[in-house]
Structures are given as structure tokens and as C-alpha cells.
Amino acid sequence: MEFSIIHKLFDTAIEALLWILFFYVAIWNWMNGLMSTFGLCADKPYVNDIIQAYMFSVMVALIDSMLNLPFSIYSTFVIEEKYGFNKMTPGIFIGDQIKKFIIILVIYAAIIPLILWIIAISGPTLVLNLAAISVGLIIIVSLLVPTVFVPLFFTYSELENEELKTAIWLEAEKTDVNVSEIKVIDGSKRSSHSNAFVSGFWHFRKVVLFDTLIA
Numbered sequence: 001m002e003f004s005i006i007h008k009l010f011d012t013a014i015e016a017l018l019w020i021l022f023f024y025v026a027i028w029n030w031m032n033g034l035m036s037t038f039g040l041c042a043d044k045p046y047v048n049d050i051i052q053a054y055m056f057s058v059m060v061a062l063i064d065s066m067l068n069l070p071f072s073i074y075s076t077f078v079i080e081e082k083y084g085f086n087k088m089t090p091g092i093f094i095g096d097q098i099k100k101f102i103i104i105l106v107i108y109a110a111i112i113p114l115i116l117w118i119i120a121i122s123g124p125t126l127v128l129n130l131a132a133i134s135v136g137l138i139i140i141v142s143l144l145v146p147t148v149f150v151p152l153f154f155t156y157s158e159l160e161n162e163e164l165k166t167a168i169w170l171e172a173e174k175t176d177v178n179v180s181e182i183k184v185i186d187g188s189k190r191s192s193h194s195n196a197f198v199s200g201f202w203h204f205r206k207v208v209l210f211d212t213l214i215a
Helices: 001-021 023-038 044-083 090-153 162-174
Strands: 157-158 181-185 196-200 206-212
Touching: 001 023, 001 044, 023 044, 044 090, 090 196, 090 206, 162 181
Parallel strands: 181 206
Antiparallel strands: 157 181, 196 206
């Protein structure tokens, strides 16, 4: 708990410091300078805006990742290790960090042009259009989590315990939760913590159990 509080206080302090020192403005101006130096789309203002906004967002995400990396390392390899929960190797940890950052790159590449396009065409309906886009993006991400994001980190397998599977189906019917699949993921490769969740919509909705929960 103390470590979590220290981490949150650190994040808050750094965020406030970055705003007070106009660090974000400096990054934006730096990106602008780089683009001017290399002549990136100088004759295409809209494309220029997309590239600069993308570079800015990626740089801010990279800085945030670097600042929080020591806390992730300490949490995983010191605290979790101390209490016997950590099963993650340095190789898996590094791979996960790289995958997370690649996901950020892809998401930004899709969202930033869309948002700037909405801003450019909306006029007085900007707020409503952004709200609608936000709802749509939340739905899309909810669909991508069980079908794309989770498989990047874990491997799905079938639940072999038929008694448990039947009990889950019955509970889903009782609570009016439409579930298409019940899967198990190899969470034990990273942690001995037990967990389970429901993710997705419609025919993509899955009940997912960590293998540590049924071992």
C-alpha cells in the first residue's frame, strides 16, 4: 500500500512539475523544430498537424514509460518476488513493455488523425461529435481487448473442467450475461495471483480464467 501511494504521489508531482515548467510546450516546439529541419509535409498543413501531434504524443508516452519503469521493475521483481507471487522472467518483462509501447504507437496512429479530422470538420457540433467518437472508440477497444490485446500477452486454452464450465454457463444465464466462450489463459507464466474476468461484447464476449485459479 505504501509503495502504491509513493508511486501515485510521484506521478502527481512529476505531472505538476511538467506543467509548471512548460515541459509539454517545449516538447511540442521541439517536434515542430524537427519537422521544419527535415521538411516534413511543410506544404500540407493537415498532414503536418497529424505528424506533429503523433510525434508529440509518442514522446510524452515514452517519457511517461521511462519514469514509471523503475516502479514497475521494483513492484515485479522486489515486492512480488518477496511474497512469492512473481513468475515473470526479465525476458518476459522486457517483451511485455515493448508490446505495450507498440500497442500505444498503433492506437495513437489510428486515433490522432481521426480526432484532428473531427475537429477540422465539426464546427459548432464539435463536442457532440467528439462524444460520439469517444463512445465508438470505447466499444471498439472493448472488442479488441479479448480478441487482439489479450492474445498478445497470454495464450488461450479450453477449460477442461466440465463441472466448472457448466457452473459458469449456469451463472451466466442466471445473471443474463450472454457469453460465447469460456477460456483459460496462462497467467502462471507471469504471476501466481488468481484472477478472472468477462470481456467483450455480443459474440466476442468471453469469460476468462487464469490457470492459477483452477490449478
